[in-house]
Amino acid sequence: MKIGCPREIKSQEFRVGLIPAAVKAYVENGHEVCIEKNAGIGAGIPDDQYKAAGGRVCETAEEVWKWAEMIVKVKEPLPVEYDLMQQGQLIYTYFHFAADEKLTRACLQKGIIALAYETVQKPDGSLPLLKPMSEVAGRMAPLMGAFYLGKLYGGRGLLATGVPGVSPANVLIIGGGTVGGNAAKVAAGLGARVTLLDINLDTLEHLGNIMPGNVSPIYADPYTLDKSLREADIVIGAVLIPGAKAPKVIKREHLKIMKAGAVFVDVAIDQGGCSETSHPTTHGDPVYIVEGIVHYCVANMPGAYARTSTFALNNRTIKYGLRLANLGAEAACADDPALMNGLNMYRGFITFKPVAEAFDLTDYFRPASEAVASGGAAPGKSAL
Numbered sequence: 551m552k553i554g555c556p557r558e559i560k561s562q563e564f565r566v567g568l569i570p571a572a573v574k575a576y577v578e579n580g581h582e583v584c585i586e587k588n589a590g591i592g593a594g595i596p597d598d599q600y601k602a603a604g605g606r607v608c609e610t611a612e613e614v615w616k617w618a619e620m621i622v623k624v625k626e627p628l629p630v631e632y633d634l635m636q637q638g639q640l641i642y643t644y645f646h647f648a649a650d651e652k653l654t655r656a657c658l659q660k661g662i663i664a665l666a667y668e669t670v671q672k673p674d675g676s677l678p679l680l681k682p683m684s685e686v687a688g689r690m691a692p693l694m695g696a697f698y699l700g701k702l703y704g705g706r707g708l709l710a711t712g713v714p715g716v717s718p719a720n721v722l723i724i725g726g727g728t729v730g731g732n733a734a735k736v737a738a739g740l741g742a743r744v745t746l747l748d749i750n751l752d753t754l755e756h757l758g759n760i761m762p763g764n765v766s767p768i769y770a771d772p773y774t775l776d777k778s779l780r781e782a783d784i785v786i787g788a789v790l791i792p793g794a795k796a797p798k799v800i801k802r803e804h805l806k807i808m809k810a811g812a813v814f815v816d817v818a819i820d821q822g823g824c825s826e827t828s829h830p831t832t833h834g835d836p837v838y839i840v841e842g843i844v845h846y847c848v849a850n851m852p853g854a855y856a857r858t859s860t861f862a863l864n865n866r867t868i869k870y871g872l873r874l875a876n877l878g879a880e881a882a883c884a885d886d887p888a889l890m891n892g893l894n895m896y897r898g899f900i901t902f903k904p905v906a907e908a909f910d911l912t913d914y915f916r917p918a919s920e921a922v923a924s925g926g927a928a929p930g931k932s933a934l
Contacts, residue, residue, distance in 0.1 A: 551581045551582075551619050551620055551875045551878075552581070552582050552584070552617055552618050552619045552620070553568075553576055553581055553582065553583045553584070553618060553619070553620045553621075553622060553871075553875060554583075554584050554585075554586075554608075554614040554615065554617060554618025554620070554621050554622070555567045555568040555583070555584070555585045555586065555589055555614065555621070555622050555623070556586045556589065556611045556614045556615060556621065556623065556631075557586045557587075557588060557589035557611060558589070558592075558623065558624055558625055558853075559611075559628055559630070559631070560625045560628060560850055560853070561832040561833070561834060562832060562833040562834055562850075562853060562854075563592075563624065563625055563850050563853045563856075564592025564593060564853055564854075564856030565592065565593055565624040565625075565850075565852065565853050565856045565859050565860045565863070566589050566590045566592065566593050566595065566624065566856075566860055567589075567622040567623045567624050567642075567643065568583070568585065568590075568600075568605075568622055568864065569590075569593075569595060569860060569861055569864045570595065570599045570600055570602065570603035570605075571603070571864070571868075572864045572867075572868045572871070573585070573600055573603040573604060573605040574603040574604055575868055575872060576871070576872070576875060577603065577604035577605065578604075579872055579875065579876055581875050582606075583600075583604070583605040583606070584605065584606050584607070584608045584613075584614055584617055584618065585597070585600045585605050585606075585607055585608065585614075586607075586608055586609075586610065586611050586613075586614050587607050587608065587609050587610075590860075592856045593856040593857045593859075593860040593861075594856075594857045595860075611631070611634065612634060615631070615634035615635070615636070615639075616634070616636075618639070619639065619640065620639070620640040620641075620642060620874065620875060621639060621640070621641045621642065621643070622642050622643070622867070622871060623641065623642070623643035623644075624643060624644065624853075624860075624863065625643065625644055625850060626643060626644060626645045626646060626647075626650065626653055627641070627643075627653065627656075627657070629652070629656075632656040632660070635656075635657065635660045635662050636660070636662070637660060637661040637662070637897070638661060638662070638663065638897060638926075639662050639663065640662075640663040640665060640874065640879050641657075641662050641663065641664055641665065642665045642667070642867070642871060642874060643665075643666070643667060644666065644667045644668055644683075644820070645657075645664055645666040645667075645668070645894055646666075646668060646820045646821055647664075647666070647793075647894055647895075647902070647905040647908070648793060648794050648795045648821060648822065648904055648905050648908040649795060649820060649821050649822040651908070651909045654900075654905060654908075654909055654911070655909075655911075657895055658895060658898065658900060658911070658914060661897045661898045661926065661927075662895060662897075663879050663893070663895065663896055663897060664893070664894045664895035664896075665874065665879065665889070665892050665893055665894070666793065666892055666893075666894040666902070667679035667680060667863075667867065667892070668680045668792065668793060668820075669792055669793040669891055669892050669894060669902055670870060670888050670889060670891060670892035671792060671888055671891040671892070672887075672888045673887060673888075677728075677792060678866055678870075678888070679863075679866050679867055679870065679892070680728075680792075681728050681866070682859075682862040682863050682865065682866050683852045683859060683862070683863060684727070684728035684729045684732070684817075685728060685732050685862070686851070686852040686855060686858065686859050686862065687729055687732075687817050687851040687852055688728060688729035688730065688731065688732030688733040688736075688788065688817065689732045689733070689735070689736045690851050690852070690854070690855070691729070691733045691736075691786045691788075691815045691817055691851075692710070692721060692733055692736045692737040692740060692742070692784065692786065692815075693736065694813075694815055694836075694846050694848075694851075695710070695719075695721070695784035695785075695786065695813045695815045695846070696709075696710035696711075696719070696740060696784065698813045698836075698837055698844050698846055699719065699783060699784065699811070699813055699844075701811075703837060703844060704811060704837070704839050704844045705811045705812075705813055705844055706783060706809060706810070706811035706812060707811070708783055708811075710737075710740050710741075710742055710783070710784065711740050711741045711742070712741060717743075718740070718741045718742045718743060719740075719742045719743070719783040719784055720742065720743050720745070720781050720782050720783050720784075721733075721737040721742040721743070721744045721745070721782065721783070721784045721785075721786065722744075722745050722747070722778045722779065722781070722782035722784070722785045722786070723737070723744065723745070723746045723747065723785075723786045723788055724747050724770070724775075724785070724786065724787055724788060724789055724799060724800075724824065725747070725748060725787070725788030725789040725790065725818075725824075726746055726747070726748030726750065726753045726754065726757055726767065726788075727748075727753075727788060727790055729786075729788035729790070729817050730746055730748070730786070730788035731757060733786050733788060733817075734746050734757070734761055734765050735761070737765075737784075737786075738761065738762045738764050738765050741764070742764070742784070743764055744761075744764055744765040744766065745766050745768060745778050745781075745782075746761070746765055746766065746767045746768065747767075747768055747769070747770035747774065747775065747778065748767065748769070748770055749769065749770050751769065753767075754767040754768070754769060755767075775799070775804075776804070776807065779800075779804055779807060779808050780807050780808065780809075782808065782809070782812055783809060783812050783813070784812065784813050784814075784815065785800075785808075785812065785813070785814045785815070786814075786815045786817060787799070787800065787814065787815065787816040787817055787818045787823070787824040787825060787828075788817050788818065789818050789824040790818065790821065791821075791904070793821075793894070793902050793904050793905065794821070794904035794905075794907075794908070795821055795822040795904070795908055796818040796821040796822050796823055796824045797824060798823075798824060798825060798826050799824050799825075800814070800824060800825035800826065800827075801825075801826050802826050802827055802840075802841065804825075805827060805840060805841035805842070805843045806841055808841075808842075808843055810842040810843075811842065811843075811844065812843055812844070813843070813844045813846060814843050814844065814845050814846065815846045816828045816845065816846070816847045817851065819831075819847040819848070819849050820849055820850075823847060825845075827840045827841070827843075827845065828845060828847050829847060830847055830848075830849040831845075831846070831847045831848050831849070832848060832849075833848055833850075833853065833854055836848050870882075870886075870888070870889060870892075873885070873886060873889065874889070879893075879896075880922050883918065883922060884919070884922065890918050890919065891918075893918040893921075893922075896916075896918065896921040896922055896926055897921070897925065897926020897927065898914070898926050898927035899914055899915070899916040899921040899924075899926060899927050900914045900915045900916075901915070901916060901917065901918035901921045902918075903915055914927075
């Protein structure tokens with residue numbers, strides 16, 4: 551199979567879809583790989599390393615997209631890339647469709663095969679391709695919250711670690727999954743007093759057994775949420791429904807009961823955010839203030855630590871990428887339920903129901919196995 555890796559063009563996105571070890575693995579399995587020139591520079595990977603691994607370097611993104619049967623990326627295609635996508639082309643990346651109607655309709659109309667990292671899900675419910683970036687974002691979240699508590703950025707002017715004689719920050723984490731657990735570990739390490747809310751009692755029991763003493767896992771009900779928001783200096787939104795829009799657990803009215811200058815880090819922003827007042831920001835302009843609360847809503851948080859994130863992601867994606875390349879998308883998905891769960895679109899059909907429901911596109915929904923068996927639909931229907 552011809553595998554292409556274009557340079558990421560999202561604002562200040564320095565990750566890259568393939569590392570040299572992944573290129574070597576594809577080549578050793580009989581595939582061809584083309585990397586766009588300088589695609590890996592942001593992650594500290596020069597073109598020569600890709601060539602040494604058996605790949606070749608293409609001068610332009612257009613060349614990569616036109617040549618490749620399978621595109622491996624990190625972030626979703628942006629509008630300037632929509633016309634580069636080809637019917638039946640397999641695109642293997644984070645899509646987060648439910649947060650982006652324009653992207654959803656463009657990919658549906660193009661008739662691509664969209665294999666979304668974020669919904670590859672094993673029978674035990676784990677999300678192996680989302681996990682590494684959730685770990686990075688979770689560990690970043692308390693650090694970003696602590697930084698933007700600084701008065702220079704509209705924060706309370708509170709040092710999150712505290713000093714002798716002055717209390718540390720109160721950190722509230724909403725959601726006890728991979729993001730929340732990693733955020734709690736780092737916040738606890740800073741010396742903060744951490745409250746971690748979740749609705750899953752088994753999750754709370756597990757967290758209670760493994761977390762240090764300054765982390766309190768507590769059941770999330772409306773009363774507890776209100777009380778915790780009033781006390782918090784940093785709030786971290788770590789809510790996830792795989793592949794679907796994040797629920798708006800924080801309302802605008804909640805901001806009015808919070809401390810002026812508190813910081814809200816919305817890690818759920820890739821899926822639309824978990825606050826009514828959230829909207830995506832960039833590393834270049836990361837924060838804004840609503841009702842006196844500093845909002846940090848960067849939609850590609852791990853891109854700031856591009857080398858760590860790139861290698862962590864490739865460690866996970868290469869296993870499934872090889873299956874896709876070796877068997878083809880159809881056979882690989884039929885052979886592996888986790889990959890079938892990751893199939894969000896197939897040749898003109900939406901195959902992940904929460905995406906169809908997010909934008910009233912249920913007429914285009916087919917269960918993934920049915921869509922693959924049917925061979926897809928004609929792309930570009932007039933309703934789009």
